[in-house]
Amino acid sequence: MELNSIPYIASWSSSSSCFYYSYSRCACRGTRDGKLVTKASAAGRKRAADSVCSQLSEQGTEDSISGPRSSWRIRRRDLASAILLPFLIPRVNISIAAEIYDASIIRSGVRSVLTKGKAAGVLRLVFHDAGTFEIGDGSGGMNGSIIYEVDRPENIGLNRSIKILRKAKEGIDNVQKVSWADLIAVAGAEAVALCGGPEIPVRLGRVDSSSADPSGKLPEETLDAASLKTLFSKKGFSAQELVVLSGAHTIGGKGFGSPVVFDNTYFKVLLDNRPPQTSSKAGNGMAAMVGLRTDWALTEDDECLRWIRIYAEDQARFFDDFRDTYIKLVDSGASWRTA
Structure with missing residues (x-):
């Protein structure tokens, strides 16, 4: 879907006393006393206004040529114009129009560049941007800093996902500005849904960081279950949330x-191929070929193993918990725009 064809959807005022008409460049007939005239903020509304105004102007010209006989028709059309224009051209609350975030525009932009084959990389991008958060000092979080951190060893390969989303961002920015933090958060949710996972609503309004987050905040692939639980607890996540995010x-x-x-x-x-000696270092062939050391480490912890069993038996529960934990992940540590 071409972004240029995506209409800008504003938030309309519900107050009947607040009509803001957009007449574009057309000089329409009729009285506008007491009305605030503003220029349309989107091409679609300009075209609609221009079309309406053009038709009305042409009719007026045609009537004027026909002479006095049609003067009553002119007055009738003037009256019709004054009555119909408020309904033909929606009113905009200009006090908030500049701050509107239309999530559908961001989702459409992401979908135009995202495929199932690229979904895992985009979702990994979310984890590596948001995963730097720590409760203790409030550092890190979903702030778009990942674009400054792609040269770190733990982020190898993420430049491909950033390149994909950069293309989407360029198109979206032509319609409405989007921060990297919002874009990545929405893209991860779209990646999950595209592959058959749960639909995840994403709050918008995150502010981007202008520098990289501190290094060493992401879990290393060599950590055991106890170390993983400790690390995630510093980020505000329980053992259950560690398992569901994994x-x-x-x-x-x-x-x-x-x-x-x-x-x-x-x-x-994980359940069917759990290492028989409760040590992922001595795991069987499947454990050696599939996943990371940290994946199998979860099976060594009784609390984590309990949740692994729950999610293995109940996919709906996994989807519900993943949706909630994803929202917590992309909101933790984020800075938000203020009105």
């Missing part, structure tokens, strides 16, 4: 089922 590995190239289907296969594979 379920995102169900897509991508880590070997948990189809790389383009978001489901609960991740948990089923």
Whole structure:
């Protein structure tokens, strides 16, 4: 879908005493005393106004040529114009129009560049941008700083996902400005939905950071379950939330089922192929080939294992909990625009 064809959707005032007409460049007939005339903020509304005004002007010209016989027709059309224009051209509350965030525009822009094969990389981008958050000092979080951090070892390969979203951002910015933080948060949610996962609503209005977040905030692939739980607790996440977020590995190239289907296969594979000696270092062949060290480490912790079993048996529960935890992830530590 071409972004140029996406209409700007404003928020209309519900007050009957507040009509703001957009007459574009057309000099329409009729009285506008006491009305505030503003220029349309979107091409679609300009074209609608121009079309209406052009038709009315042409009719007036035609009537004037026909002479006095049609003077009554002119007055009738003037009256019709005054009555109909408020309904033909929606009113805009200009005090907030400049601050409008239309999520559908961002989603459409993301969908124009996103495929199932690119979904896992985009979702990983979310985790690496938002995953730097820590409660103690309030640093990190979903702030778009990942665009300054792609050269770090833990972020290898994320430049491809940034390049994909940059293309979307250029098109979206032509319609309404979007921060990297909002764009990445929405893109991750779209990646999940595109692969068959839950629909995730994303609040908009995040402010981007102008510099990189501190390094060393993301979990290393060599951590055991106890270390993972400690690390995630510093970010405000429980053992349950650690497990449910890890379920995102169900897509991508880590070997948990189809790389383009978001489901609960991740948990089923962990259960069916759990290392027999309760040590992922001594795991069987499947454990050696599938996933990361941290994935199998979750099966060594009783609390984490309990949630793995729950999600392996109940995909709907996994979807519900993943949606809620994703929202918490992309909101934690974010800075928000103020009105």
